Amino acid sequence: MITFKLTKKSKKSNARVGILKTPHGSIETPSFVNVATQATVKTLTSQDLKSCGAQMLISNTYHLHIRPGEDAVKKHGGVHEFMKWDGPVMTDSGGFQVFSLGFGKDYGTGKILKQKSYEKIKQGAQPKLVKITEEGVEFRSYIDGKKLFLGPKESMGIQEKIGADIIFAFDECTSPLADYAYNKNALERTQRWLLQCIKAKKSDQALYGIVQGGKYKDLRIASAQFTAAQKVDGFGIGGEFGDSTGTMKSMLHTVLKELPENKPRHLLGIGHLKDIEAIIKEGVDTFDCITPTHYARHGYAFVQKGKGGGKMQWEKLDLNNKKYLLSKDPIDKKCDCFTCTTYTRGYLHHLLRAYEITPLRLLTIHNVYFFNKYVASLRNAVKKGQL
């Protein structure tokens, strides 16, 4: 089980600082949660994660279910022992894969839609490779094409065996192309699934219910109120919130207002640098995002811009670019991560262009360090009453 204690509430915003205590240690919130889908933050060891300031990880039910299987993870002593990470771990329920391997794949969109689209997904529509029913969702494994079924009971059973400290209820993350009727229908089903998750859960893991409702305010409020009324230990906020920091902020405001203050809130899969300050100011305690790791493997490094003081400015460096070849600077002069204190931009550029695998790890180390440090600095700002 977990306990959550608020230690500071901002007077300037809805930001809050707290201690989230889990069977695998406590973390300070707000905190970035590092994405370890397949029981690893890609390219990093658990030891690396410690030195990159990671506090908590989030792993994935769907992916660990298809490989290696939850029974294997359990036989290894659970996810912590399996990956030799003794800190807190969450597992996502597989609800995101309902979208990413379903309509997300069919329409080639992420969960946040960048441009206007006139395509709409109507109530009753089904993705090509995923079948959504009242009982749950039938997938086809992308590994061997085998059918696999994930519903609330299955997700709970799998997450129990994986053994994370915090587990998420099985939900449907809807597509940004889904219309109101689709979202309403999906949300109601997600609510029924939550009740079944609560009923099915046998372990003493903490269970977070997930707020959905897409970009529709009334659905979001209904979802938040419903979820808040259940016996859950915390809240996930999933799906899309519109396509800009502004709309995201206002939707978060709407949702978080409805949630009890004393339970932790996790924002699922959001965390571009431009959004982080805003979501913390709205009162999000934890959030996860693939941005630092994913961009690192594409050769991008996030760096501090300007002299500091006041709001942190940042930019994204594309180290694939030939202009870095002769640079003897570190990625970020102000950064004291292993990569920045050891290697030059020129060397990293060379390794990337040579398609070596080492730079992917070195950039991941930097980006993960950078994100964790940035969030820590915002946390400190809240503590000091500056945010």
Add this chain to the structure above:
RNA sequence: GCACGGGUGGCGGAGCGGUCAAUCGCAUCAGACUGUAAAUCUGACGCCCUAUGGGCUACGAAGGUUCAAAUCCUUCCCCGUGCA
């Protein structure tokens, strides 16, 4: 010196009379990426313009054949291999 083989855009390398500014790799540049299907995907890539179109210059060089040549012929210049 003779005999073959070859010289194509930044590089490698297709094309071998029209649909070729020229397949495809690589390199370069740009864009995308938010609970990871992702060490990935998309686009541009001779020059110029009033740019889902138009003009110009191009396939070692110079001539020629043809309505039409990177593609055929002649000469020359380079490169590789073999024989002297």
